[in-house]
Amino acid sequence: MPLSLNEYFAARRSLLDAALSGIAGATGAPAVLDTALKRALASPGKRVRGILTIAVGESLGLRPEKLLDAAAAMEMIHASSLILDDLPAMDDAILRRGEPALHRVVGEDLAILAAVALLNHAYGFVAQAHASLRPRRWPLDQVLQRVVSAVGWDGSVAGESVDLHSEGASLDFDTLEFIHSRKTGALFVAAASLGGMLANIHPAPLQRIEVFAKNLGLAFQITDDILDVVGTPEQIGKDVGKDEQRLTFVKLAGVEGARKLSAELVETSLQAIDGMKAPALRDLAVLVRDRVR
Ligand code: GRG
Secondary structure, three states, X not given: OOOOHHHHHHHHHHHHHHHHHHHHOOOOOOHHHHHHHXXXXXXXXXXXXXXXXXXXXXHXXXXXXXXXXXXXXXXXXXXXXXXXXXXXXXXXXXXXXXXXXXXXXXXXXXXXXXXXXXXXXXXXXXXHHHHHHOOOOOOHHHXXXXXXXXXXXXXXXXXXXXXXXXXXXXXXXXXXXXXXXXXXXXXXXXXXXHHHHHOOOOHHHHHHHHHHXXXXXHHHHHHHHHHHHHOOHXXXXXXXXXHHHOOOHHHHHXXXXXXXXXXXXHHHHHHHOOOOOOHHHHXXXXXXXXXXX
């Protein structure tokens, strides 16, 4: 019998949590850094990006266990971006995942070093996943390039830099799309592409999966903006009202307008995979549409 929606995500999330705790238990880092890494890897994220990697690979016939290195890599990249984003020089956050932000526990120096270490080793895990799965159509350089550009100066880092320096920029859809498709959407696209490439996907369906993930990532970010306004720290596990200085979809369209936009993007993402045998991806889109944390 197929697993129900929540059972599927709970089951994949616990596989992934176990993989991350295995990584945390074997870093070999000096004790001071190891403490920071363990905290970062164990903190209770939703694991959406890693589950996206698993769900795409699984829809193409790979067993979830085969996708854990790649999924862990995506979560390590995401964790490093959260640590950096929370620093006083960026968002100056107090709370993350219901716990004090990492720099408030281990200090800014070790938090930065942990973020750099996680990001660095994430690429190692992508390479390891590629070596064990050997997808014929996708050589390692192409797989790595997808991840590199999602993170680097044309990806998440680009989005964050414009976001932080957006004072005076015009509040219009194109500017917001530029920031958020890079800040958040790009990692969703990389996570989905990675699962597909490791499962040896053909180029045409890969394009459709990428359209799915891009729209879903943007919808996810819009909901994040909404929760920053309507949520509470207890509910979402992080500070609220942090977006006052930033350009957000809520500022552009109001809460109801942003909700509508997010629902439309989820619809577009679902259309992109219409007819594909990927029920977990459809379920994931619905979860993103309806999420309250
Ligand atoms: C190292 C990838 C990398 C980037 C450096 C700091 C920075 C540049 C980018 C910040 C990007 C950022 C924080 C985007 C926000 C994305 C977002 C919606 C985060 C919340 O994601 P959830 O809700 O968090 O999935 P959990 O805690 O559940 O994992």
